[in-house]
Amino acid sequence: MIDIETFTAQAKEWLDNNAEPRTTNDHGQREMAWGEGEFSVSVFHNLTFEEEKAVIDGAVGWTRKKAEVGYHKITWEPEYGGMGLSKEHEKAFHQLEAKYITPDGHETHSVTTHLMAPSIKLLGTEQQKKDWVASWAAAEELCCQLFSEPGAGSDLANVSTKADRDGDEWILNGQKVWSSGAQFSPWGMAVCRTNTDIPKHKGITVFIVPMDAPGLEVRQIRQMSGGTSFNEVFFTDVRVPDAYRVGDIGEGWKVALTVLGFERGSSNGSSRVGGNWAQAKGLAQHLGVTSDPVVRDDLARLYSQYRIMALNNQRVAAQTKAGQAPGPEGSISKMIWVKSMNLMSDVITKILGPRITADTGEWGTYEWNEHLLGAPGYRIAGGSDEIQRNIVGERVLGLPGEPRTDKNVPFKDIPK
Numbered sequence: 001m002i003d004i005e006t007f008t009a010q011a012k013e014w015l016d017n018n019a020e021p022r023t024t025n026d027h028g029q030r031e032m033a034w035g036e037g038e039f040s041v042s043v044f045h046n047l048t049f050e051e052e053k054a055v056i057d058g059a060v061g062w063t064r065k066k067a068e069v070g071y072h073k074i075t076w077e078p079e080y081g082g083m084g085l086s087k088e089h090e091k092a093f094h095q096l097e098a099k100y101i102t103p104d105g106h107e108t109h110s111v112t113t114h115l116m117a118p119s120i121k122l123l124g125t126e127q128q129k130k131d132w133v134a135s136w137a138a139a140e141e142l143c144c145q146l147f148s149e150p151g152a153g154s155d156l157a158n159v160s161t162k163a164d165r166d167g168d169e170w171i172l173n174g175q176k177v178w179s180s181g182a183q184f185s186p187w188g189m190a191v192c193r194t195n196t197d198i199p200k201h202k203g204i205t206v207f208i209v210p211m212d213a214p215g216l217e218v219r220q221i222r223q224m225s226g227g228t229s230f231n232e233v234f235f236t237d238v239r240v241p242d243a244y245r246v247g248d249i250g251e252g253w254k255v256a257l258t259v260l261g262f263e264r265g266s267s268n269g270s271s272r273v274g275g276n277w278a279q280a281k282g283l284a285q286h287l288g289v290t291s292d293p294v295v296r297d298d299l300a301r302l303y304s305q306y307r308i309m310a311l312n313n314q315r316v317a318a319q320t321k322a323g324q325a326p327g328p329e330g331s332i333s334k335m336i337w338v339k340s341m342n343l344m345s346d347v348i349t350k351i352l353g354p355r356i357t358a359d360t361g362e363w364g365t366y367e368w369n370e371h372l373l374g375a376p377g378y379r380i381a382g383g384s385d386e387i388q389r390n391i392v393g394e395r396v397l398g399l400p401g402e403p404r405t406d407k408n409v410p411f412k413d414i415p416k
């Protein structure tokens, strides 16, 4: 195996040839010159279809470029496009990559590469692995997550989108909601009900669905931050081949938990979404409020919160390096990240006052409105705060489990 020093030298040369270096401070955050360049602290994209597509194309383009060498999946086996190297190699590359200006990420891109590709790699048939793993890992095609429904979110096992067998095919009927990026994805992973006579967790099966299948309709939802990243997805007699079933019939809960496990493992604030400390400090300095004792107090709290998040991320990275599988700690990371982001919104709102509600054209001010309207979304996405607390309560603190009145009750007998 190539040693870290040689690998790092080669990676640096590749990055030098393919990206521009960025200026960073001691914490790896981008130094900012107030008033210069673009200013973005948005949590969700507030963009037209074409603009959002351009963001996706940027993220996809960078992953495809890395995939030419294998830098997108350094620890993966070469048969899936990876380099077959260690986590240390991967960490070395990520540390190096953070020093370069790379395109912004997009949720659907990371869902495909970090959730869907590894889940199929773990649980797919040989044909599914051949067809989708390398392609999705390299973002050649995107796959969205068709999990939530109007009656099934936190309680995902309550899904009622039906899949009925018809020879070598399945016929899907029902509705999904909050499907991020469904309008950009040729594929979706749908969690469906295949048996209503047994308890809810046992009658679920998962399918990969071509999003252009006849009978499948995607409708965009307008969110309060202005954009339309989410969709409702309706299925009317949508036919899916049995070859697209992931896992055994009735084993869909295991598949869904595998995907959600990858989701919690990646929701830790290591992404660049939603602004950073340097931007918050820059704003306070620009407005000349850094000697106000109340603002100083708020800024100190904010700084501490972001440092705690960084230290926690280091702890999780060390656990991963030591070979420990991501466990309930993923919930702690997610809660810290969400708390940090929402504290940022609170502090900035106080500093900005009315400027956060009206666009005066002043650089780096009204843009925070997008942060304020987007941050609460992550209190819900990927498992709400309350659900994360339940996980920590039950699995870390060993508190008694929640009362579950529908345990062992056939799905069809659960009051709806």
Ligand SMILES: Cc1cc2nc3c(=O)[nH]c(=O)nc-3n(C[C@H](O)[C@H](O)[C@H](O)COP(=O)(O)OP(=O)(O)OC[C@H]3O[C@@H](n4cnc5c(N)ncnc54)[C@H](O)[C@@H]3O)c2cc1C
Pocket (backbone or CB within 6 Å): 144, 145, 146, 147, 148, 149, 150, 151, 152, 153, 154, 155, 177, 178, 179, 180, 181, 377, 378, 380, 381, 382, 383, 384, 385, 386, 387, 390, 402
């Ligand atoms: C930004 C974003 C992106 C998303 N992307 C996708 C996607 O791509 N695909 C997809 O399938 N879904 C997606 N979702 C949906 C998301 O998974 C659900 O919104 C989430 O699971 C919560 O479900 P719900 O909205 O039905 O709320 P509910 O489950 O109805 O919860 C409502 C409230 O009740 C609380 N609550 C529920 N159960 C309990 C309990 N047992 N104990 C204590 N409190 C409880 C919740 O915390 C919440 O405050 C996305 C959501 C957001 C916000």
